[in-house]
Amino acid sequence: MKEKKGIKRRDFLKLSSAAAITGLAGGIAGGRTAAGDELVSAAVARVGTFPRRTLGPSGREVAVMLGAGDMSPACTEAGIQCGMNYWHKANRWMRSKTPQSILENREAHYCQVTVDRVGGDHYVGRLDEDEHVAYVKKAVEETGLGYFDDMQLHYGFHSVREYQNDRSFVRAFERLKKEGLVRHLCLSQHGYAGRDRVPGGQSAAEVLTEVARDGVFEHAQFIYSYGADPEMDEFIEFAKKKGFGTIAMKTARGIGRMLDDPNFRKNLPADTSPHHALTRWLTTGTGLTAAVIRVRNLEEFAETYSGAGRSLRDQDRKALELMNRTARGTVCRLCTRCQPHCPQNIPIADILRFERYALDDHDWPRARALYGRLHRNAAECIQCETCISHCPQHLPIPRQIARVHQILG
Numbered sequence: 001m002k003e004k005k006g007i008k009r010r011d012f013l014k015l016s017s018a019a020a021i022t023g024l025a026g027g028i029a030g031g032r033t034a035a036g037d038e039l040v041s042a043a044v045a046r047v048g049t050f051p052r053r054t055l056g057p058s059g060r061e062v063a064v065m066l067g068a069g070d071m072s073p074a075c076t077e078a079g080i081q082c083g084m085n086y087w088h089k090a091n092r093w094m095r096s097k098t099p100q101s102i103l104e105n106r107e108a109h110y111c112q113v114t115v116d117r118v119g120g121d122h123y124v125g126r127l128d129e130d131e132h133v134a135y136v137k138k139a140v141e142e143t144g145l146g147y148f149d150d151m152q153l154h155y156g157f158h159s160v161r162e163y164q165n166d167r168s169f170v171r172a173f174e175r176l177k178k179e180g181l182v183r184h185l186c187l188s189q190h191g192y193a194g195r196d197r198v199p200g201g202q203s204a205a206e207v208l209t210e211v212a213r214d215g216v217f218e219h220a221q222f223i224y225s226y227g228a229d230p231e232m233d234e235f236i237e238f239a240k241k242k243g244f245g246t247i248a249m250k251t252a253r254g255i256g257r258m259l260d261d262p263n264f265r266k267n268l269p270a271d272t273s274p275h276h277a278l279t280r281w282l283t284t285g286t287g288l289t290a291a292v293i294r295v296r297n298l299e300e301f302a303e304t305y306s307g308a309g310r311s312l313r314d315q316d317r318k319a320l321e322l323m324n325r326t327a328r329g330t331v332c333r334l335c336t337r338c339q340p341h342c343p344q345n346i347p348i349a350d351i352l353r354f355e356r357y358a359l360d361d362h363d364w365p366r367a368r369a370l371y372g373r374l375h376r377n378a379a380e381c382i383q384c385e386t387c388i389s390h391c392p393q394h395l396p397i398p399r400q401i402a403r404v405h406q407i408l409g
């Protein structure tokens with residue numbers, strides 16, 4: 001990225017972070033600046049207008065890139081100008097402040113409240129009708145949004161059995177819907193197969209297939225990234241036939257560490273980037289409704305989202321092939337297939353998810369904090385190597401988690 005509409009890259013980066021600090025989005029902190037506005041305009045000009053797709057049975061048209069409540073104010077403003085209209089984790093605005101431009105044009109946006117289990121984490125916490133109702137009411141009040149369009153169960157159900165037998169979350173939704181505080185039901189789903197803390201836990205694909213078949217929830221977010229993923233591809237195909245919305249998350253697998261490697265950068269084709277190629281593929285080369293790709297500043301916003309809705313070119317295909325080759329044997333795709341085979345019940349996928357936060361997102365405090373909270377960690381690995389043969393990515397799992405323990409433990 002050499003130049004953007006007359007703004008040099010160095011200035012773009014400098015002003016981009018300055019714009020984020022001054023709360024440029026919708027005058028969040030009342031600190032709009034001409035330079036900040038110019039930067040947003042440059043990013044918007046590069047990205048253009050996001051195409052829209054129908055999200056689930058409600059027939060709502062949403063931009064193919066979802067925004068999030070923890071995006072920087074500058075990226076939020078640029079997103080709105082590009083037609084971003086679905087906001088994941090909008091309850092995060094309880095902590096920051098709801099963007100004024102969304103409050104002023106509330107009906108043009110779909111805002112989602114993400115609701116966690118209570119009394120523990122997503123493994124051992126419980127679904128609790130009254131507590132979920134209380135939380136959503138608090139979030140409605142503190143964000144000033146008036147209502148949430150979607151109520152999302154964060155981390156999803158442990159198993160089909162739990163989904164069928166514990167209706168606490170659905171009952172909470174129905175109560176809130178009667179009061180006009182929520183409108184649609186959705187979930188984000190992780191995999192629980194082989195987790196010792198979740199007896200009877202199942203994979204994300206198993207749970208999602210039942211949820212899509214049942215039809216009470218309208219759409220789901222799940223971990224999905226470049227490279228072969230036959231189990232999730234089958235689910236996406238099934239969901240499409242059922243009219244169930246599908247949104248990919250944690251999509252940028254390993255890209256951060258790849259970009260830190262001069263050899264990888266040297267082999268990248270010109271006129272594309274891993275994030276850009278990934279966005280083109282997610283939005284035109286899959287059956288997904290939409291995707292979430294994290295961007296930290298306007299530079300990343302323009303580079304990444306300028307691929308939205310645009311088909312793959314030769315250089316993008318080559319970049320994706322290079323990413324695939326590099327990721328094979330080095331980056332976990334969080335499929336959890338290894339998990340049931342570990343005699344020590346080590347949470348392998350969690351450990352490698354935290355590795356991603358550190359090496360790809362460079363969010364070391366978060367990675368260290370999460371690793372420190374694990375009830376079992378890589379130190380308990382007995383090097384039996386049973387897991388290795390079950391990993392479709394051919395990761396040297398014992399060696400890899402030992403390295404994570406060194407850097408995060």
Ligand code: SF4
Nearest residue numbers: 342381382384385387
């Ligand atoms: S090598 Fe370590 S992580 Fe893999 S199955 Fe054995 S104990 Fe579990």
Ligand code: SF4
Nearest residue numbers: 332333335336338391
């Ligand atoms: S280590 Fe391999 S099998 Fe285990 S979650 Fe990661 S990619 Fe899947």
